[in-house]
Every structure is written in structure tokens, then in C-alpha cells.
Amino acid sequence: MNYSYPFKGLGVAMVTPFKTDGQIDFESLARIVENLIAGGVDHLCVLGTTAETPTLSEGERLEVVKFVIKQVKGRIPMMVGCSSNCTAAVLEQIKDYQLDGIDAILSAVPFYNKPSQEGIYRHFAEIAKASAKPIVLYNVPGRTGVNMTAQTTLRIAREFKNVIGIKEASGNMEQVKEIIAGAPDGFRVIIGDDSLAMEAIRNGAAGVISVIGNAVPKRFSQLVHATMQGNYAEAEQIQKQLSPLYGLLFKEGSPCGVKALMSDRGILENVMRLPLVPVSDALHKEIQNGFAGIEG
Numbered sequence: 001m002n003y004s005y006p007f008k009g010l011g012v013a014m015v016t017p018f019k020t021d022g023q024i025d026f027e028s029l030a031r032i033v034e035n036l037i038a039g040g041v042d043h044l045c046v047l048g049t050t051a052e053t054p055t056l057s058e059g060e061r062l063e064v065v066k067f068v069i070k071q072v073k074g075r076i077p078m079m080v081g082c083s084s085n086c087t088a089a090v091l092e093q094i095k096d097y098q099l100d101g102i103d104a105i106l107s108a109v110p111f112y113n114k115p116s117q118e119g120i121y122r123h124f125a126e127i128a129k130a131s132a133k134p135i136v137l138y139n140v141p142g143r144t145g146v147n148m149t150a151q152t153t154l155r156i157a158r159e160f161k162n163v164i165g166i167k168e169a170s171g172n173m174e175q176v177k178e179i180i181a182g183a184p185d186g187f188r189v190i191i192g193d194d195s196l197a198m199e200a201i202r203n204g205a206a207g208v209i210s211v212i213g214n215a216v217p218k219r220f221s222q223l224v225h226a227t228m229q230g231n232y233a234e235a236e237q238i239q240k241q242l243s244p245l246y247g248l249l250f251k252e253g254s255p256c257g258v259k260a261l262m263s264d265r266g267i268l269e270n271v272m273r274l275p276l277v278p279v280s281d282a283l284h285k286e287i288q289n290g291f292a293g294i295e296g
Helices: 026-038 056-071 085-095 117-131 150-159 173-182 195-203 217-228 234-252 256-264 281-288
Strands: 009-013 042-048 078-081 104-108 135-139 162-169 188-191 207-210
Touching: 009 173, 009 217, 026 056, 026 217, 042 056, 056 078, 085 117, 104 117, 117 135, 117 150, 135 150, 150 162, 150 173, 162 173, 173 188, 173 195, 188 195, 195 207, 195 217, 195 234, 207 217, 217 234, 234 281, 256 281
Parallel strands: 009 042, 009 207, 042 078, 078 104, 104 135, 135 162, 162 188, 188 207
Antiparallel strands: none
């Protein structure tokens, strides 16, 4: 089978909007999808970390996937998160999710139990053998507690043709460059850090899966696409505008910061599910001041 790579440019790890009673706000979810597409986003990631996926029941996850597929209507590519620190649980997710209309699954390195590199390899080997959809790996050691090395990533990429890429959120540009340099044909790197998007793309990354793009898709899309087109002066100007603000959105947890900004823009209610809570008033004011004058 020929596994093409559809996830270039700006991807957004979508938030899950909630009503004040804590239930999923599907009206706001539809508005978010339309805002992202209108803002120039190239592809979507559903049920990633930014979606507060650990707080969603299995039934809610299925509802969200089904709803977003219906709302997108095939206009842009989509990937869906299928992750767990139990390999068998990921295999169950792959069987249970309605994946018609999904272009790939995104699967994170197992978290909390801190497997060895061999354990990580075997985990993804089982997923690759079980999945009828292409797979994008997800390395985010700040959340999982373990880094998947470039060597392990490339081992998986070379052995399993349906593993088509990796979302690299280690923050280590040398590791990113090593994967890009050693990648087999058809395997691409997507950066997972907004602040590193421009540098990674200039070094051969296919694009970024963004958090900030939830709130300012148009502006961040301009940065990403200017970089891809070699218009570095334009990209640098936007990066200078946004760079002091990237950290604010993560200062008290994610997606708490970006939801605060989105609520200011009337996109959703500023509601999280425990253990996440809205940002403090002081940080919210910093975010408001930092993003004043930046168009969506």
C-alpha cells in the first residue's frame, strides 16, 4: 500500500470546549472547526493533549471524533489521538474509533510507566501491525517522562511503512535535525512546539501541530506559510510579535492559557475539567495584554 503524507503546514491540536455545567459544547466545537479552516489551517488533530482527552470518557471521545469528521466534511486532513501507557488499550481504541474520514492516528510514547527504548519500539510495532490507518508517532517527554530517541524513531520508521511521521515535541532541535537527516522516504517530522516552528521548518520539518493556532489561526498560519515559502523576513516579523507570548499560554498548564484567550474572543466558555482549572486573574491579564492588537 502507498502511504502518502498529508500533514504539511499548520496543524492545530484542537481544544475541547465545555459548557459551564462541564458538558461538551458541540455548538462551540463546530464554531472552532470553521474558525480554524477559515484561518488557513492545513490539518487538524483531534483528541490530542490539548483536547483534555484524559478527562473525556470513551463515549465522549467517540462523539467528538464523529462530530468533527461530520463538520470538516473532508475539507482538510485529520488525525486522531490514540494513546495509552497500556499497549493493549491503544489497540482497543484503534478498533473502537470510527476512523472513516480520518487520515491517520497520532500515538504518544507511553506515559508514566517510563518504558525502555526497546519497550517503546515494541509498543509502536504492535500498533503499526494493528492499524489500518497510517500512524504519526508523538514524542513529548515533558509529559510522558521518557524521551524516544532519534535512533528509536528511525528504527520504527524504517521497519513500518505505515508509520509516516512523528510529532516531535522534545524541544531538542539537534534530535529533530537527526531524525530529518536520517528519515526514510515518505517519513516526515512535524514540530510540536509553537516557538520552534519556524526554525524546524527551515531545517526540513513538514510543519507544526500548534496550540496557539486554536486562538490565532490566521496569524500563526501566516508565520508557518511564510516560512515554508522562504519569506523569512515576514516570518521573523510575526515570530517577534508572538514569541514573548508562547510561554504565557503554558505558564499555568495547557490548554488553560489558550482557552482563556479563546474565551476573550467569544469562541468558547473558559471552562476546563479537573484537575485543570482556569488561569489566574493575573495571568489572564498578562495574556490579554500580550495578545492585544494581534488579529486572528
